[in-house]
Amino acid sequence: MARNSVEWEEKPNFPSTHYVDTGIYTDEKIFREEQEKVFNKVWIIACHESELPNAFDYRTFSHPGGAPLFVVRGEDMKVRTFYNICPHRGNTLLYDPVGNAKRITCIFHAWSFNAKGDCIEISREKQGYQERFSCDKAGLREVKTGIGYGGFVWVNVDDDSCSLSEYVGDAMGLLDEHLSEPMEVFHYHKAVVNTNYKLWHDTNSEFYHDYMHYFNRITGMIQPGYFDRKYTGFPNGHASVGSMAIKYDAYEGSKKRGVGWPGLAPGGWVLIDMFPGMTYNLRTSVLRMDTAIPLGPNKLLIEFRGLGLKSDTPEQRAERVRDHNQIWGPFGRNLHEDLLGVHGQGLAMQERSGSKWVIHGREENMTIHDEGGMRHFYAEWSKLMGRKAHAPYADEAAAVA
Amino acid sequence: MKSRQSIEDLIYKSCLVLDDKNFGGYLELCDTAFHYAITAYSPEIRKEMIWLEHDREGMKSLFANLPKHNSDHSPLSRHATVYLVEEQDEGRKAKVTSALQVFKTSLDGGATELFAVAKMIDMVQLTPEGPKLLDRNIRLETRMFGIGYHIPF
Numbered sequence: 032m033a034r035n036s037v038e039w040e041e042k043p044n045f046p047s048t049h050y051v052d053t054g055i056y057t058d059e060k061i062f063r064e065e066q067e068k069v070f071n072k073v074w075i076i077a078c079h080e081s082e083l084p085n086a087f088d089y090r091t092f093s094h095p096g097g098a099p100l101f102v103v104r105g106e107d108m109k110v111r112t113f114y115n116i117c118p119h120r121g122n123t124l125l126y127d128p129v130g131n132a133k134r135i136t137c138i139f140h141a142w143s144f145n146a147k148g149d150c151i152e153i154s155r156e157k158q159g160y161q162e163r164f165s166c167d168k169a170g171l172r173e174v175k176t177g178i179g180y181g182g183f184v185w186v187n188v189d190d191d192s193c194s195l196s197e198y199v200g201d202a203m204g205l206l207d208e209h210l211s212e213p214m215e216v217f218h219y220h221k222a223v224v225n226t227n228y229k230l231w232h233d234t235n236s237e238f239y240h241d242y243m244h245y246f247n248r249i250t251g252m253i254q255p256g257y258f259d260r261k262y263t264g265f266p267n268g269h270a271s272v273g274s275m276a277i278k279y280d281a282y283e284g285s286k287k288r289g290v291g292w293p294g295l296a297p298g299g300w301v302l303i304d305m306f307p308g309m310t311y312n313l314r315t316s317v318l319r320m321d322t323a324i325p326l327g328p329n330k331l332l333i334e335f336r337g338l339g340l341k342s343d344t345p346e347q348r349a350e351r352v353r354d355h356n357q358i359w360g361p362f363g364r365n366l367h368e369d370l371l372g373v374h375g376q377g378l379a380m381q382e383r384s385g386s387k388w389v390i391h392g393r394e395e396n397m398t399i400h401d402e403g404g405m406r407h408f409y410a411e412w413s414k415l416m417g418r419k420a421h422a423p424y425a426d427e428a429a430a431v432a
Numbered sequence: 433m434k435s436r437q438s439i440e441d442l443i444y445k446s447c448l449v450l451d452d453k454n455f456g457g458y459l460e461l462c463d464t465a466f467h468y469a470i471t472a473y474s475p476e477i478r479k480e481m482i483w484l485e486h487d488r489e490g491m492k493s494l495f496a497n498l499p500k501h502n503s504d505h506s507p508l509s510r511h512a513t514v515y516l517v518e519e520q521d522e523g524r525k526a527k528v529t530s531a532l533q534v535f536k537t538s539l540d541g542g543a544t545e546l547f548a549v550a551k552m553i554d555m556v557q558l559t560p561e562g563p564k565l566l567d568r569n570i571r572l573e574t575r576m577f578g579i580g581y582h583i584p585f
Contacts, residue, residue: 082477090476128476219477221576245500284493352482361580362470362484368502370579 040387042421048406049392051420056227056389057382061416061423062328069307069415071096072189073267074198076309076322078102079336080182081215083110087133087146091115091125093332094188095228095308095324100174101125102184103132105146110178112186113148113171124171148173181210181311181318181338202269205301206311209294214318217352218337220361224370226377228308228325229412231333234369235302235310235321236270236404239393243372246282246364251300254278260399268306268411270404274299277314285357290316290350293340304404306411315354316347329377335359335366435563439526439556440514442563447510447532450583455495462488463557463564470584472572483572484584494584503582509535509544510585512552520555525566528554532570534585548574548585 043050055061077092077100089103092112099115101124115124117137124137124144134151136143143152150169153160175187177195180203185195192198203210224231234240238260241247251257256275264270276298279285291297292313300314308323322334337359339351358365380386391409395401409420419425442461449457466488472481486494516529529551536547555567570585 129478216477217479218481218483219474219479220483222578222580223576224579243502245497245502283497284490353485356482356484360483361577362582362584363580364497364501364582367504367580367582371502371504374579 039385043388043390043392045390045392047419047421048410049402050388050390051409052423053380053386053389055412055418055420055423056230056376056380057328057384057386058423059328061418062325064416064418065307065325066096068417069412070094070325072187072192072415073307074177074185074187074192074195076183076305076320077112077186078184079214079216079320079338080110080178080184081213081338081341082129083184085131087131089125089130089132089135089146090184091128092186093324094186096188098174098188099123100186102176102186103135103146110176110184111146111148112174112176112184114174116172117142118150118169118171119153142169144171181206182214183320198267199269199305200266202265202267202271202303202305203311205271205273206303206313209292209301209313210318212293213341214338215341215343216336217339217348218335218355218360220335222333222335222361222370223326224331224333224374224377225329226331226373227328227380228323228331229408230373230376230380231321231323231331232304232308232310232408233405234373235312236304236408237400237402238272239400239402240369240372243368244365246358249281250277250279251275254281258395258398258400262397262399262401262404262407264403264407268408270304270407272302272304272399272404274301279315286353288315288350288354290347290354292316292318304408306408316351317355317359319355319359329381331373435526435558436517439517439528439558439563442556442565443512443514443528443530443552443554446565446568447512450585451507451509453583455492455498459488459492459495461565462491463566464488466491466565467567468584469568470570470572472575474575491584498582501582504579506536506538508547508581508583508585509537511535524558526556526558526563528552528556530554532585536581547581548572548577550574550585552585 078090082090083104086106089101092100094100101115102112104110119142122139141154148171150166177185241252261273303311310321312319318338320336324332337355391402391405393402397403413420468486470484511533512530514530518527532550532552534548535544537544551571553569556563557566
């Protein structure tokens, strides 16, 4: 039966852990808080180590907390990360997304820095600053950096954060044995979508939406083992999804798949969602990595990477590229559908659009159509934000009362 | 070149039939050995990338499966300009270089936006029955496509 305006706004008849207020997707104030309390506190993947193979190679990264960063490999081959901001007049230091710079020189007034973040030259230093200021006070702002879990470069802008291994904990257990060989990025693209970053991470955290994907229905949902896949939640908001045997040849026009992935059973598929917006997605012969970079409450930049093995022959690489593109490329069958889905949520969930609740109420013993993965995410989100996802304004309302 | 007009007609017709979602009409323009690819260079990872690649049968399957997928139904409009037609293989083939702009028009309201800029590099088989597409490489400049698209350019 259709509902009237009062009924539409009534709290869903579920435990408070099983639904959220759509204000958490649309509110500018909550988004700013998320940048500070979530993104500026946790470890985030900036790039992959294969993007910086040589000494002095750098890669820029727009941190979701707001800071423009660059990652650079030093002469000592150690990877470090810095704000991409000149300490003099706040200009951008490195403009290109990648490059090689033994000496990083600001184009504005020619202050120079090395790959350890030290200021090594201030142009006409003595004439302008005499003894009052010098290079030793003009170093770059360094950001904590760690490499791991498949060779990804992780950064954390909070100097007081826990270590990367403490942050990840046991969440990568299902993938550990599959990520031991050196990998290489072969696909990269960005997409900007008018939606909230959590809705994208939700899409990566629930499989009930396989109803949207013809490819997944035909190769997965109607195949044995699909409903046995299980979610496991881990501390810090991470979650993993167990594997099954996908029957790829059930999709018309599929090519034979032979390359596979070390340690992954044929047709296997393991997915790990890392809080708050990164997803390891290993299936067929490809590891896909999504990195969500929110630009606003209803604007999201997603970086998509496809990875193969560094040791690939040209033939093996070609098959990985083909496997990747069939479902995950910008013209792939699944990615467009996933993005269309969250685009639609972004259209419907805007301030004053009348949207009110999102339900995460499915309970199926944490198997594939259970919505426990999302509930696990929002429990962590609520903890870090100090706001309940189902009642984000409860404390403010109480204060007014 | 005697057949330049017919080659240009082939290129333009290939755009028109795809705009009309006349996929059978598109395949009729293709040689049985047709190869299609969408490629781009990524300055971010400093690598050549292939984003879609199919033979004629693969394109046929892709088109046949379209109704089974959920897609953005905003129509595309492909605007090509043939820049160069270069005879190859002693006149049996021609390499055609065209500029391609793809526009997307929303169904609700009809707002049009530039969706993609690319070069279209074609190899055309010149047969007594007329020219056929043997190889098409959509060489993208644009690499951000928002929610993406299911139908090739």
